[in-house]
Amino acid sequence: MTVQMFCAATQYAAATVAAALRSGLFGRRADHRRILVVSDTSAAPEIGTPLDLMPGFEALRPEFDEVRSWNETIRPHHPAGWSPRPQDVPLWEKSLRLAWRLGDEPVEVACESIQANPSRAIAAIFANSPVHVYADGLMSYGPTRNRIPLPMSSRIRRLLHLDLVPGLRPMLLSEYGVEPVAVPGAEFLAVLREVSDAADEADGGGLPAGTALLLGQYLSALELISRDEEDGLHLRMLRGAAALGHRTITFKPHPSAPADSTLAIQEAARELGVSLDVLRTPVLAETLYERARPELVVGCFSTAMMTAAALYGIPAARVGTDLLLDRITPYQNSNRVPLTVVDALLPALEGDERAGKPVDLTAADEVDPLVRAVGFCMQATAYPELQEQTAELLRTLPDAELTRYFKRRRLTSLGLPGGRPVRAAALRRHPAVRKVVRKLR
DSSP, rough: OOEEEEEESSHHHHHHHHHHHHHTOOOGGEEEEEEEEEEOOOOGGSSSSSSSSSSGGGGTTGGSEEEEEEHHHTTTOOTTTTTGGGGGHHHHHHHHHHHHHOOOOEEEEEEOOOTTTTTHHHHHHHSSEEEEEOOOGGGGGSSSSSSOOOOHHHEEEEEEEEEESSOOOOTTTTTGOOOOOOOOOHHHHHHHHHHHHHHHHHHHHOOOEEEEEEEEOOGGTSSSOHHHHHOOOHHHHHHHHHTTTOOEEEEOOOOOOOOGHHHHHHHHHHHTTOEEOOSOOOOOHHHHHHHHOOOOEEESSSSSHHHIIIIIIEEEOOOOOHHHHOOSSSSOOHHHHHHHHHHHHSOOOOTTTTTTOOOOOOOOGGGGGHHHHHHHHHHGGGOGHHHHHHHHHHSSHHHHHHHHHHHHHHHHHTTTTTTTOOOOOHHOOOHHHHHHHHHHH
């Protein structure tokens, strides 16, 4: 019997895995022993709620024979920052096989974000195992963030993803010849429905009817914007929803956000005369779609916004993507593609007549050239075949769109249309050029 080990850090990831299992993408249940390895990669996991204790998880538990905690296994190390030393890998594999009673059975690893821990650490420990990567959001449409060493990249069999943007093909891991496989949306919705029912039974509540749902992302923790700027985005979400006529609004802050992060938005709600409910229960936004069917979903660039638009037909609108597109650094930041997708497909909450209406995704495939061009500029050496396509797109883009999605400095360094001419004097002073000249001399 093969042991299938599924790694998940979020309930969304666990739901994606459950949908893939029910769709038969991992073979027959009788032929495998399935273990779910849960982890909490937040800054302070000690004070958070473990994935397997969150409301709604009981709907997912029957899909697995066992649930193991990676945080407990490697304590006191933090899951996001720890990986075994190469010389210790055989010892760790023997230790885990003993602790988890794996015996000598062959192991398959299914994980998310293979380029980062804890997925990379687990895949490294089981060094002879095939690896299946699943993407639990818009990250699948962007390039691979970090280079994956050949021994590990050669073990990756496929990329499982949700088809949240019809017509857009994932770039993730494509440079290693990994083929994407879509997890059926109908199966994913069925799983979310069960998670929603289980969560409803656990907390016994729901959202008020006809509510507008605001999604916080805690972007200041990612050092994308300041805390004050993030509070400003939340206020814009509130005021924009109120301007569209919504008098009942629910704000779902990020689980890692501090308790005082909602003070400003609560005060603004009182001034506007709207009813604001702050939802701190650690549940998936998608379970709220099932339970309450909000009339509007507002956020910055959360995957949950595209889930609302693509899978539930709920109107979604964005706030602050222009600020983030300008601020996000470096250009290779892996949040850039999700940000670009949301900015290109969803209407702005303020000043856009499409706000508050269902999103038309029938022309989503037209965004594919833009996303691939952005992906090429992020990781040009990994996707040389996209250079001509990117240059052709840049020649046709209006100046406003070019400067919105691309940085002049980046285009200059890659020698692409839209970059600034390199002056000879500046080139001679460039440290890299001077170093090459010294070597030649």
